[in-house]
Amino acid sequence: xxxxxxxxxxxxxxxxxxxxxxxSMRRMGExxxxxxxxxxxxxxxxxxxxxxxxxxxxxxxxxTMRVQxxxxxxxxxxxxxxxxxxxxxxxxxxxxxxxxxxxxxxxDGRLVSAGQATEYxxxxxxxxxxxxxxxxxxxxxxxxxxLDHERVVALSDYLAEIHSVKNDCPPLYQRKVREIxxxxxxxxxxxxxxxxxxxxxxxxxxxxxxxxxxxxRWRLRDKAKRLCQVxxxxxxxxxxxxxGTDFTVLDRSxxxxxxxxxxxxxxxxxxxxxxxxxxxxLTGDLKDLxxxxxxxxxxxxxxxxxxxxxxxxxxxxxxxxxxxTWYPLLxxxxxxxxxxxxxxxxxxxxxxxRDVNSYLA
Numbered sequence: 001x002x003x004x005x006x007x008x009x010x011x012x013x014x015x016x017x018x019x020x021x022x023x024s025m026r027r028m029g030e031x032x033x034x035x036x037x038x039x040x041x042x043x044x045x046x047x048x049x050x051x052x053x054x055x056x057x058x059x060x061x062x063x064t065m066r067v068q069x070x071x072x073x074x075x076x077x078x079x080x081x082x083x084x085x086x087x088x089x090x091x092x093x094x095x096x097x098x099x100x101x102x103x104x105x106x107x108d109g110r111l112v113s114a115g116q117a118t119e120y121x122x123x124x125x126x127x128x129x130x131x132x133x134x135x136x137x138x139x140x141x142x143x144x145x146x147l148d149h150e151r152v153v154a155l156s157d158y159l160a161e162i163h164s165v166k167n168d169c170p171p172l173y174q175r176k177v178r179e180i181x182x183x184x185x186x187x188x189x190x191x192x193x194x195x196x197x198x199x200x201x202x203x204x205x206x207x208x209x210x211x212x213x214x215x216x217r218w219r220l221r222d223k224a225k226r227l228c229q230v231x232x233x234x235x236x237x238x239x240x241x242x243x244g245t246d247f248t249v250l251d252r253s254x255x256x257x258x259x260x261x262x263x264x265x266x267x268x269x270x271x272x273x274x275x276x277x278x279x280x281x282l283t284g285d286l287k288d289l290x291x292x293x294x295x296x297x298x299x300x301x302x303x304x305x306x307x308x309x310x311x312x313x314x315x316x317x318x319x320x321x322x323x324x325t326w327y328p329l330l331x332x333x334x335x336x337x338x339x340x341x342x343x344x345x346x347x348x349x350x351x352x353x354r355d356v357n358s359y360l361a
Contacts, residue, residue, distance in 0.1 A: 002041065003109075005022060005038075008022060010110070012051055017053055019053060021052050021053070022049070023050040023057070024049075025048070025050075026048050041064070047061065047062045065079040072175070074172055083102050084117070103115065128240075128242060129240030131238075131239065132240070132247070135151065136271070140274040140275065148285070149288075152292050152293050155239065155293065156293050159297060164301070166227065169224075172255075172258075173223065173224040173259070174221055174224065177220045177312075179254075180217075181312060187315065191319060193325050198324065199332055200332040200339065201336075201339065212343075212346045213312050216311055223309060228257065228260055230259070230262055230263050232252055233253055234262075235270060238250040260301070261306055261309055261310040264294075264313070266317055268293055272286075272360075276337050276338060280337045314342060314351070315342040318339070344358070345359050
């Protein structure tokens with residue numbers, strides 16, 4: 001990225017006043033200042049900036065984070081998070097160099113301040129429709145229609161389509177596998193939220209589950225060829241249907257690239273969940289929809305390996321729907337059945353989607 005002198009000066013004026021004059025810029029470690037644009041800024045040393053404002057000279061250091069894969073710096077949002085954090089905390093620690101501001105570069109090279117932010121917001125287009133979980137509630141009570149089968153095919157077709165876009169970047173796949181186990185929104189974080197000694201679990205059961213999930217992380221680390229485009233949170237509350245099979249998805253919040261099993265289990269777990277609430281088994285039309293979802297996806301994607309890597313992703317989704325925080329009205333029998341499922345799936349070499357009830361036992 002090239003840093004234009006006029007853009008930097010305009011930014012500094014927004015902070016220190018319209019009378020500011022940019023005197024010079026030079027990379028840290030260099031001795032000769034320049035009054036020209038800086039080529040390739042962001043790929044080398046931070047920039048020492050010297051200016052005059054209100055009759056006084058001042059200096060500051062402008063730096064960015066280098067784009068790199070690994071160490072949790074993979075995405076634009078990762079780097080933004082770190083810089084926002086630094087701006088907030090540097091000045092709070094005695095003897096620490098203070099941050100003067102944090103900002104971002106726009107597409108046309110302008111520098112824009114974000115230093116006064118206290119919270120961030122997102123503005124989205126309004127979408128008409130009805131969340132898919134309403135369909136599942138109806139099927140649980142009244143049974144499925146032809147449209148329900150058509151919608152399952154549409155959903156699994158959609159996933160097969162987006163998952164067909166691959167990416168050769170092992171650090172991103174390893175990150176997804178690491179996060180499904182260790183992230184605060186995933187397995188470790190969900191289990192930390194469980195109450196102490198719940199009646200439906202044995203002592204130390206959660207600890208043993210965590211150990212097995214870590215083992216699965218190491219089993220999946222070398223599967224990086226599976227890295228594909230994902231939604232990241234493809235559950236029935238994030239899918240809005242209109243007429244027929246026309247739908248829109250919401251809340252893509254866990255990354256652009258990942259493991260196909262994450263999307264598959266986010267949706268498929270709910271066919272099991274709604275059926276277990278009624279009978280502690282996967283039965284009837286919900287069983288038919290569950291199996292159709294898998295059969296159609298596997299046919300369209302050709303991804304038979306999915307069944308050998310799916311276990312920790314199913315475990316995560318089962319932990320979510322069994323959670324006393326997220327679903328406080330469930331009976332202990334339902335929660336226990338869901339934990340039977342996740343533990344049995346974690347213990348299997350491959351998942352048999354035609355025999356889910358053997359995992360629920």
